[in-house]
Every structure is written in structure tokens, then in C-alpha cells.
Amino acid sequence: MLTPQPPALLPETPMLQSTPDLPAYLQEKELFQELRDLIVSLPAEKGWVANYLHQYQGFWHTTRQLQGVLACQKHFQAHHTDILLVTTPKSGTTWLKAIMFALMNRARFPDPKQHPLLTNNPHVLVPFLELEYIDTQFPDFTSFISPRLFSTHLPFVSLPKSVEDSGCKFVYLCRNPKDTFVSLWHFTNKLKNLKKRLKIRLKRPLTNSGIVLEVRGLEEKPKALLRRLSEFLGCPFSQEEENYGVTDEILNLCSFDKLSNLEVNKTGKLPSGEENCTFFRRGEVGDSMNYLTADMLEKMDRITEQKLKSCGLSLL
Structure with a gap:
């Protein structure tokens, strides 16, 4: 796993542009200033489809999805x-x-x-x-x-x-x-x-x-x-x-x-x-057994147990 690094230049780079073939929540354009100010301080990883995933409150979000999260937290009644x-x-x-x-x-x-x-x-x-x-x-x-x-x-x-x-x-x-x-x-x-x-x-x-x-x-x-x-x-x-x-x-x-x-x-x-x-x-x-090797299955079980150990959750 790569060590997450904040994308310090993200709000100013040409990557924040429309990609017509992608869903709206995967776009990286027209960001609210509140998100631009926050995003440089967050850990980030390269996304599978979108350019970046950003870690916020312990979970990972695409850039535009994070914009929706912040606005929802602030305004939804x-x-x-x-x-x-x-x-x-x-x-x-x-x-x-x-x-x-x-x-x-x-x-x-x-x-x-x-x-x-x-x-x-x-x-x-x-x-x-x-x-x-x-x-x-x-x-x-x-x-x-x-x-x-x-x-x-x-x-x-x-x-x-x-x-x-x-x-x-x-x-x-x-x-x-x-x-x-x-x-x-x-x-x-x-x-x-x-x-x-x-x-x-x-x-x-x-x-x-x-x-x-x-x-x-x-x-x-x-x-x-x-x-x-x-x-x-x-x-x-x-x-x-x-x-x-x-x-x-x-x-x-x-x-x-x-x-x-x-x-x-x-x-x-x-x-x-x-x-x-x-x-x-x-x-x-x-169905995962048809796609993941025994080592991969064991590793996922180990990671899941580790992540859930302190949360009061466990696998059946």
C-alpha cells in the first residue's frame, strides 16, 4: 500500500476538468471553494476510475462525491x-x-x-x-x-x-x-x-x-x-x-x-x-471464490477482521 500523499496542486491543476463519458460524481470540475480549501489537507490515493480518492472522516471519496458529502452535512435537514x-x-x-x-x-x-x-x-x-x-x-x-x-x-x-x-x-x-x-x-x-x-x-x-x-x-x-x-x-x-x-x-x-x-x-x-x-x-x-485465490481470500479476511476489531463488528 502506498503512503497517502495530499495532492497539493490538485485545486489548481488541469485535472479538474469535465470528462463527458464519466458519471457526474466522478468528475473533477467546478468545485466549491470550501472543498478546494479542504482537499489539499486530505490524504489521497489514485482512483480506479476517477483521478483521485480522498480520505475524509476515515473513508475514501472521489473528488466530486466529497463535494456532495460536505454540502449534505452542512445543509440537509x-x-x-x-x-x-x-x-x-x-x-x-x-x-x-x-x-x-x-x-x-x-x-x-x-x-x-x-x-x-x-x-x-x-x-x-x-x-x-x-x-x-x-x-x-x-x-x-x-x-x-x-x-x-x-x-x-x-x-x-x-x-x-x-x-x-x-x-x-x-x-x-x-x-x-x-x-x-x-x-x-x-x-x-x-x-x-x-x-x-x-x-x-x-x-x-x-x-x-x-x-x-x-x-x-x-x-x-x-x-x-x-x-x-x-x-x-x-x-x-x-x-x-x-x-x-x-x-x-x-x-x-x-x-x-x-x-x-x-x-x-x-x-x-x-x-x-x-x-x-x-x-x-x-x-x-x-462468488468471490471464483475470482480470488486462496491467498487473496485469506488476506481479505485478515484485513476485514483487523479493521472491524475495534468497531464492535465481526464476520458471521
């Missing part, structure tokens, strides 16, 4: 009814976004043949909170109905203080770190091509008990976890809904085969520039 889906990248975020949107909006969209998920990518319907702040310090959330549903890749320490103070609910998604790493590798390679043309278990709650739900084994017992989600979010299934098979309808609508074969997810793009198809790859449990 959480409501006590908000629901935040917290995930690491490539842990199953797209699937769980679809499930939570369908679950929470089933009364608004009772007909599965006329559902917004058929014409919109899940990342459009459930936006990443920090990415909404990349280009503006005051995004417009007035069109969001209560309870508002957001997602984030931010660690708890980097969330806006208003989130913790509000008492809003968190849904925390876990996946085996080795499988997550392999999925991230595939995703990054897709982004590189565009440029050219963990199960973890909580040992203690992140905040006050009762407002954090950990989701594990989604692919193993989806119906049971769907019911558990509905109860946690305050919208449990009625007996009538159970009798009419509403749980099965939601799981079918949000299945990998259904979502990945929709035209919007085969040919469409997100506002930030990514092709929707890049978010759909069937990630199998234990």
Missing part, C-alpha cells in the same frame, strides 16, 4: 419520518431500493402493470442523498412525500447531524466483503469501458435502539425479510394483502430477472451519466 437505506457500494443496493420503494408505495401504485419501477431505474426513484448535493447546496425535495425515502453510501460518522438528531429510521444492508469487492471490481471495469468509449453483523446499534434495522440474507428468505421490513417501516401487510398475494407481487416486480430485462434498465441512463445496465449483475453468494 432530516425529518423524523425519513427513512434512510444505508449500504456499501455493490452490496445489493439497487435490488433493495426497488423493494423498499414498492413496499412503501404499494397503496399509491396498486397495479403492478402501471408501476413506476417499470419505467424508472430504482436509483431515480430512491436517490443517493449525498449525490443530490454535488451540483447544488440546496436541492429541491419538495416533491417528496412523507415518509421520504433516501439512500446513502455514507458511513454513520459522515451523515448530517440532523439525521441522528431527528430519530429517523435506518435500514442497513450487509453483504460478505469478499463478494462485495468482486462486484465492485466488475462495476468499476464497466465504468472504465465507458471512459474509453461483507456478511457483517452489528454487535451494537448505530444509534438509539429501535431505529436501525439490519438486513442480511435477502436472497435466501426474501418473503420473510419483506414482512420484517414492512413492520419496521410502519406499513405492515394486512391479512387481505397476504390473501391476495401482494408480497409475491412485490417480489416478482423487484426480481433481478424482471428489473434487468426492462427496457429502461437495458438502454437508459441515469441523470449522472451511468448506463442503467451497469447496475444489474447477478451477484451470487460466495
